[in-house]
Amino acid sequence: MAAVRLKDLAKMEDRLVAGHGMCLGCGIPIIFKVILRATEDPLIVTCATGCLEVCTTIFPRTAWNVTWIHSAFENAAATAAGIEAMYRALRNKGKIPRDKKIKILAIGGDGATYDIGLQALSGAVERGHDFVYVCYDNNVYANTGGQRSSATPLGASATTAPAGSTSPGKLQPRKDLTRIMAAHKIPYVAQASPNKWLDLYNKAKKAFEIEGPAFLNVLCPCPTEWKYEESQGIKLAQLANDTCVWPLYEVEKGQFKINYQPKQKLPVTEWLKSQGRFRHLFKEENAWMIDLIQEQVDRDWEELNKLAALK
Amino acid sequence: MKTLKPLNGNQSIAEAARQIDPDVIAAYPITPSTAVVETIAQFKADGLITGEFVCPESEHSAMSVCIGAAAAGGRVMTATSSQGLALMWEMLYIAAGLRLPIVAAIANRALSAPINIHGDHSDTMGARDSGWIQIYSENCQEAYDNFIQAFRIAEHPDVRTPVLVGFDGFIISHSTEIVEVEDDEEVRQFVGEYLPLYPLLDTSRRFTVGPIDFTDYYFEHKRNQIEGIENSPRIIEQVGQEFGQRFGRYYGFIDAYRLEDAELAIVVMGSAAGTCKDAIDELREEGLKIGLLKPRVFRPFPHEIIAKALKDKLAVAVLDRSSSPGAFGAPLFNEIRSALYDYEKRPKIINYIYGLGGRDIKIEHFKEAAQNLVKIATTGRIDSYVGYLNLRE
Numbered sequence: 001m002a003a004v005r006l007k008d009l010a011k012m013e014d015r016l017v018a019g020h021g022m023c024l025g026c027g028i029p030i031i032f033k034v035i036l037r038a039t040e041d042p043l044i045v046t047c048a049t050g051c052l053e054v055c056t057t058i059f060p061r062t063a064w065n066v067t068w069i070h071s072a073f074e075n076a077a078a079t080a081a082g083i084e085a086m087y088r089a090l091r092n093k094g095k096i097p098r099d100k101k102i103k104i105l106a107i108g109g110d111g112a113t114y115d116i117g118l119q120a121l122s123g124a125v126e127r128g129h130d131f132v133y134v135c136y137d138n139n140v141y142a143n144t145g146g147q148r149s150s151a152t153p154l155g156a157s158a159t160t161a162p163a164g165s166t167s168p169g170k171l172q173p174r175k176d177l178t179r180i181m182a183a184h185k186i187p188y189v190a191q192a193s194p195n196k197w198l199d200l201y202n203k204a205k206k207a208f209e210i211e212g213p214a215f216l217n218v219l220c221p222c223p224t225e226w227k228y229e230e231s232q233g234i235k236l237a238q239l240a241n242d243t244c245v246w247p248l249y250e251v252e253k254g255q256f257k258i259n260y261q262p263k264q265k266l267p268v269t270e271w272l273k274s275q276g277r278f279r280h281l282f283k284e285e286n287a288w289m290i291d292l293i294q295e296q297v298d299r300d301w302e303e304l305n306k307l308a309a310l311k
Numbered sequence: 312m313k314t315l316k317p318l319n320g321n322q323s324i325a326e327a328a329r330q331i332d333p334d335v336i337a338a339y340p341i342t343p344s345t346a347v348v349e350t351i352a353q354f355k356a357d358g359l360i361t362g363e364f365v366c367p368e369s370e371h372s373a374m375s376v377c378i379g380a381a382a383a384g385g386r387v388m389t390a391t392s393s394q395g396l397a398l399m400w401e402m403l404y405i406a407a408g409l410r411l412p413i414v415a416a417i418a419n420r421a422l423s424a425p426i427n428i429h430g431d432h433s434d435t436m437g438a439r440d441s442g443w444i445q446i447y448s449e450n451c452q453e454a455y456d457n458f459i460q461a462f463r464i465a466e467h468p469d470v471r472t473p474v475l476v477g478f479d480g481f482i483i484s485h486s487t488e489i490v491e492v493e494d495d496e497e498v499r500q501f502v503g504e505y506l507p508l509y510p511l512l513d514t515s516r517r518f519t520v521g522p523i524d525f526t527d528y529y530f531e532h533k534r535n536q537i538e539g540i541e542n543s544p545r546i547i548e549q550v551g552q553e554f555g556q557r558f559g560r561y562y563g564f565i566d567a568y569r570l571e572d573a574e575l576a577i578v579v580m581g582s583a584a585g586t587c588k589d590a591i592d593e594l595r596e597e598g599l600k601i602g603l604l605k606p607r608v609f610r611p612f613p614h615e616i617i618a619k620a621l622k623d624k625l626a627v628a629v630l631d632r633s634s635s636p637g638a639f640g641a642p643l644f645n646e647i648r649s650a651l652y653d654y655e656k657r658p659k660i661i662n663y664i665y666g667l668g669g670r671d672i673k674i675e676h677f678k679e680a681a682q683n684l685v686k687i688a689t690t691g692r693i694d695s696y697v698g699y700l701n702l703r704e
Contacts, residue, residue, distance in 0.1 A: 042514035046379065057522035067511050069382055070521035071405055075375035078367060082337065082379020082387075087512055089334040089363040090385060102514060120375065123368030 004201060012037045013065070020063035021055040025230025027220035027237070028052050028136050030194045032107070035134060035216075036066065038204035041101045043067070044083055048076035048112030051143045052136065074116035077124035080106035080131045088130075103208050104131040109220075110151035111141045114177050125186045125213040132207045132214045135177065138222035146225040150175040153245070154296065155289045156277045158225075163280035168289045173296055181215040182251040188214040190250035194221070195237035199248055199259055206252075219246045227276025236274055243271040244301040249308065256307040265301070268294045313497075313558075318490045320448075320483035323455040324390060324416040324476075325350035326490075329359055330498040331462060333414075334385030337365040337376035339395060342428045343480040344418035347390035362386075370395035374402035374413075381411035382520055384510020386462065389413065392480055393420035396434045400441070406473045407442025408536055409521060412465035412505075413473040415443075416458055418484040419581070419632075421668040429669020430480035432581065435609075436633040436642050442536060444474040444543055445610040449566075449584045451488040454478035456560055457607075459498055463550045466505045469542040479582040479632075481669060493558050501557055540611050547608060564613035567620055569595060570602030575684040576621055576658070578604045578647060579630040583665070583672050587630075590677035601681055606643070614650035622651060624658040625688040628680040630700070632666045640697045659687050665700040676700040 015036035022029055028051060036043070045068045047053040053070050056063040071079045084104050090096040106124075108117055113135035121133060140158055141147040148158035154173045157163035161170040182189045187210045190203040200218065207214035219240055221233035228236060240246035241260055245268060248260040269290060272278040281289050318326060324347045328336065338348040348366070355364040365380075367373045370391050381387040391399065396417060406413050417435055421427040435445055444464060448454040454476065461474040478484060493501075509518065524532055548563065555561030568588050570576060579587050584605040594601050604620055606613065621627050629648075631641030638645065644662035651657040663680055665672050679700065687693055 044383070044511050044514075054523055057519055059522040059524050059528050062519035062522060064519050065517060067514065067517050068519045069379070069511060070523075071375060071378050071382075071409075072401060075372060075378075075402070078372035078375030079379035079382075081365065081367070081372075082335065082376035082381070083383040083511060084379075085335045085337070085363040085365050085376065086380040086383035086385045086387075089361075089380075090512060092363075093334070093361055095385075096512060102512065119368060120372045123372055127365065127367070 009037050015066040017063050017065050023224050025223040025233050027194050027233050031136055031218050031220060034197050034200050035204040038201050039103050039208040041103045043103045043105060045105045046076050046079045048108035048117055049073035050109040050112050052107060054143055073112055075120050076106040076108045076112060076117060077121040077133055080104050081124040081129040084129045084131050106131060106133045108135055110135060110137040110139060110149045114150045114175050125184050128212055130212055134216045134218060136218055136220040138220040140225045142222050142225045154293050155281050157280060168286040169280060178217045187212040188252055191217045191248060193219040193237040193241060193246055195234045196248060203250060228274060239271050239274060242266045243268050244297055245271050247301060247304055249304060258308045268297050312494050314492050315489050316492045317487050318451055319485050319487045320451045320454045320478045321346035322350060323451045323490050324458050326492055327455050327458040328388060329354050330495050331502050332360045332362050333388045334362045335380035335387045336362055337367060337373045338389045339367055339370045339373045341392050341395040343420055343484040344390045344392040347416055370398040371402060374399040377413045378402060378406050378411055381413050382511050384507035384512045386505045387413045390416040392418045393422055393434045396438060397422060403438050403441035403443060410471040410539060411473060412471055414461045414465055415475040417475050417477045418480045419477045420480040427668040430482050431667045432632040435475060435477050439610060439642060444472055444540060446476050446608050447580045448478040449582055451483060451490050454483060455490055459502060460550045460554050462502050464543060464546050467546045470539050470546050472539040472543060482582040543611055564608045564616050566605040566607060568603040570604055570620060573600050573602030574625045575601040575688060576604055576624045576627045577677060577680060578627060580606050580643060581632060586672060586674060587677050590674040593674060594681050599681060612646050617647055618650040618654060622654040622657050626659045626684040628661050628663055628684055630663045630665050634664050659693055661693060662697045663700045670701055672701060
């Protein structure tokens with residue numbers, strides 16, 4: 001793959017334009033400005049209900065410079081499957097030229113993807129529809145004000161799993177959705193984050209180019225719900241990579257490949273202390289929780305390295 | 312060439328689907344409509360249809376696929392029953408709200424609990440405010456004919472509203488009749504080409520479908536949607552007439568049987584209307600001036616046509632194959648009673664709930680209702696507005 005330069009990307013047409021209402025410092029537009037540049041083919045985007053959908057399409061305005069549809073919360077993958085089926089049908093019937101390439105992109109947050117829409121996503125990729133699904137994982141139901149999702153990390157405080165005098169926040173670890181998607185044995189699955197823009201761009205490009213379903217899980221810093229200073233999002237994403245809380249890897253035809261090995265793996269406390277949602281963990285009585293989180297991150301990272309070593 | 316084929320209701324729908332050959336068919340199997348999906352899958356496997364067949368992991372996704380496909384720009388259908396339709400419920404409103412002319416074949420079945428696989432109208436009645444046009448069938452022939460007409464109605468530029476065609480589970484879906492199957496080419500010509508208005512796949516334009524409305528636009532957009540179904544009566548009428556001219560079987564909003572000179576009337580929808588006709592014949596022989604009104608279209612509700620047909624009767628029994636717990640009677644009764652409100656001369660009206668969970672309704676039960684109508688017409692007194700037929704109490 002020929003290396004792309006940032007200034008080349010900057011010259012490309014924006015497919016998600018200014019004027020949307022996303023929060024200052026939100027990771028979503030940063031992520032999608034990169035992803036939407038990773039194909040030059042005509043694109044049809046479908047968004048699940050969530051921050052991105054609500055903030056970009058308040059009638060009569062739209063921030064989408066590309067054909068776009070919203071249907072419901074849990075069905076972005078099924079909606080994309082329908083669009084793709086029609087695209088195939090009309091090409092077969094000669095109503096769309098056979099060589100006309102149209103890419104289909106479904107987008108959901110972690111609520112729409114890990115939770116309510118997991119069944120529709122699993123079904124759509126199992127059926128082999130040729131589309132790309134991107135989850136922007138901000139670890140929380142941000143659109144509705146910070147409720148827990150199954151992507152909310154162990155120990156984080158969320159409004160439906162709040163830290164309190166008898167609770168250290170969410171008591172369960174995150175669901176490992178990227179691995180679940182890899183278990184579908186689809187052509188391409190990857191985990192990315194916005195700080196590594198070139199890695200994200202390359203993964204999106206690969207996802208668009210590969211025939212069949214492709215899934216990208218992208219860590220999405222959320223200043224509002226993670227509770228950090230708005231300018232720090234990209235640094236936080238880097239910290240997620242360096243602590244191995246959010247490793248960058250891809251699974252192509254079953255082969256795991258780690259895309260970033262931190263020179264020095266940082267302790268999770270570096271990650272935890274950077275955000276208000278983990279503040280309560282630093283109380284003396286919650287110290288055990290930090291140990292548990294570290295153990296889990298270490299175990300997951302070790303397991304991922306073993307998988308990547310398999311040939 | 313027109314042929315006579317022994318087909319059950321499910322096969323009749325599948326046969327129509329083969330002839331129409333929609334661009335995308337997305338459906339999930341559920342009793343009693345499973346055979347629609349299986350037969351279509353086999354047609355696809357045998358190369359008899361050229362459209363795409365998608366078998367999603369749930370009815371919710373089936374309707375979501377239909378929505379994506381219809382928005383992408385092409386002809387789309389599905390089939391389901393009961394819990395399947397209930398699971399689609401959220402998406403039914405979205406299909407209607409996005410003005411997508413999807414056609415659904417519904418083998419009507421009871422809703423759980425208790426779980427029951429047999430025929431009643433609870434499923435589609437539950438969806439009566441979803442914005443879909445609803446057409447009901449008495450037998451396999453009507454299921455076939457209605458299904459073909461549904462595409463023309465749904466896709467008309469002034470309507471652009473999804474249509475569901477109901478046919479009673481098992482009683483129609485699994486009963487074989489001789490069905491007049493029209494010539495493939497004739498059916499294709501009748502249905503015609505569909506030209507979608509804003510297809511997503513037309514990449515020469517970029518536009519946003521399904522944006523969020525706040526308090527400033529939602530109401531107007533819902534009003535626009537209502538206009539679509541309000542425009543539909545003249546199209547339903549026109550399509551029913553054209554269908555008759557081409558194939559010899561004419562369709563309107565209601566079917567009246569020995570109703571003109573009747574003093575008493577029974578209203579019943581779906582397969583039970585067939586049995587009711589036999590009951591009417593026997594009652595007529597016994598000297599009772601009684602007739603049947605069978606509504607074919609429930610949404611849009613043909614309130615004027617029905618009111619005019621019933622206003623001069625002395626007493627009317629409306630039979631509903633669904634219940635609306637806590638309401639004043641079941642849905643069909645509600646609508647008809649309301650439709651007659653403005654007529655100075657109007658009949659006494661009672662409601663019977665019958666056939667829930669596929670409970671049989673026989674000639675004797677229609678006669679039971681008729682006897683009550685005689686009593687009401689003679690005394691002018693109604694003992695109970697809502698009763699049940701063939702129920703152990």
